[in-house]
Amino acid sequence: MTMHDDQVDVTAETVAALVREQFPQWSGKAIRLLPSTGTVNAIFRIGNDLSARFPLRPADAAEALASLKQEAQASAELAQVSRFPVPEPVALGNPGAGYPMPWSVQTWLPGTVASDADPSGSDTFAEDLAAFIADLREAETQGRLFDGEGRGGVLAHHDDWMAKCFEESKGLLDVPRLRQVWSHLRELPRTGADVMSHRDLIPGNVLVAGDRLSGVLDTGGFGPADRALDLVSAWHLLQPGPRAVLRQALDCDDLEWERGKAWAFEQAMGLVWYYVESNPTMSRMGRRTLDRILESME
Template sequence: MPMHDEELTVLPAMVGELVRDQFPEWSDLPVRALASQGTVNAIFRIGDELTARFPLEPAAVDATLRALESEADAARELSGHTRFATPVPVALGKPGHGYPLPWSVQTWIPGEIATPTGSAGSVAFAHDLAEFIREVRAIDTRGRTFRGHGRGGDLTSHDAWMETCFAESTGLLDVSRLRGMWAELRQLPRGPLPDTMTHGDLIPGNVLVADGRLAGVLDVGGLGPADPALDLVSAWHLLDAGPRERLREDLGCEDLEWQRGKAWAFVQAMGVVWYYRESNLAISHMGITTLNRLIAQEIQGI
């Protein structure tokens, strides 16, 4: 079922026609839909080395093109700064054949999509995640700061959204307990650490694994300056308690930074459990797993 109101339909035949018309050099390559946990793009493989991403939510053509160009710029900025594979932008496509928006082509990154529990007990995987976060943080912000919307700035700016999530989660989650957690988390001050570069969305669906290790990271278009605690969401989305502590040690996180990482994981998890409970079970399940980990740590007083 659709994940969003007025969600666009993208079919393999449509993608094949667009590729043949706009990129004839790829016309002999097979086009096939790719099963994905993604929530904002339909993904298709073009041959063995390329993927095409089609935005699913209706928007203005010019705004979509600017967003895709920004994503490509972010991918180029990240390229070469980490030893882990990330997509490289290849081309931008135009509307056509019933699809109303621009679309993008990137390199294919091999690996298996991570799950909330698949590598959760691996200390080696935790070390890999910490290394990726550290490498991203080391990228020069060039004086840029948080852009002012979404996760990564002021926790209290998410109060209204959390109220919506609590209301929608009645009967799905222990809302009373979760309200109490948010009442504490939302008060965490920003702290003295300056904005650093962050991936911005280190959830299982954007992490690739191979042989139990981090193989690559997807959806890098959100790369940008933000609260350095933002990428710590991965500690609760992807790791059990022991490896989570190894990640913290690797990054040298002080208490405030670590607690703010919990807060960002809480915001993200609360938003996906109810919203995707029928349309994207993998994402909804991730949210439940993350909240259970956060509750367990609260009980333990960590």
């Protein structure tokens, strides 16, 4: 199903043609579209060990290539500090065979995404998740600061986006109540320095084996951000008991914890209305996160 009005379509036949033309060493490998709740890339398996990611939104080819190179560098950097498996960059592909943008190839990680195997009630999973976040926080920023893109800077800078979300959510959510929640959350001040962060710890980016964290996906956004940003995972992924386990393991004070809640709230508000028809799994995730946040404030 198309998730964006300007979405670029890519098929297994297109991917096979690109592989034949650009990476003939893989041309004998099976090409399979991976069913995914992801919203940024179409993902295809190449044989058993590789995956290819094709951006869904059109962009200038040169700008897209620069972005993919930056993502590959970030993924490689994160792989050096994570105790849990993460995809590692393998190659970058060029436009061709009717697909207008560059694309990327990574190693394939086995496992089940947390949106399919719900680990939300597991204290052990919460401990693993906290260990992953702690590993990233301990990595050197090397003098880098938040780049200003997306979540991870100043909460109030998202007011215009939140106003759009509230307008679009009329008839879907209790908008007056949610406006009141945001009016409180947006005022929470920054007190700590940026730390290295995954920046999108949602269920579709987390792999599970049993009740353990087995890997983390979509690592190309690894970079400096608000220390509280990766705490969105507490609200997207965990029930109250395990959520408390994660908080204790990371020794979060009240302000840091509340700012994590604020970032999760901002993300969830956009998911519900935007994907209500095109990606129901993401929309439901947003609703569940909002419900968890509201319950915590009662």
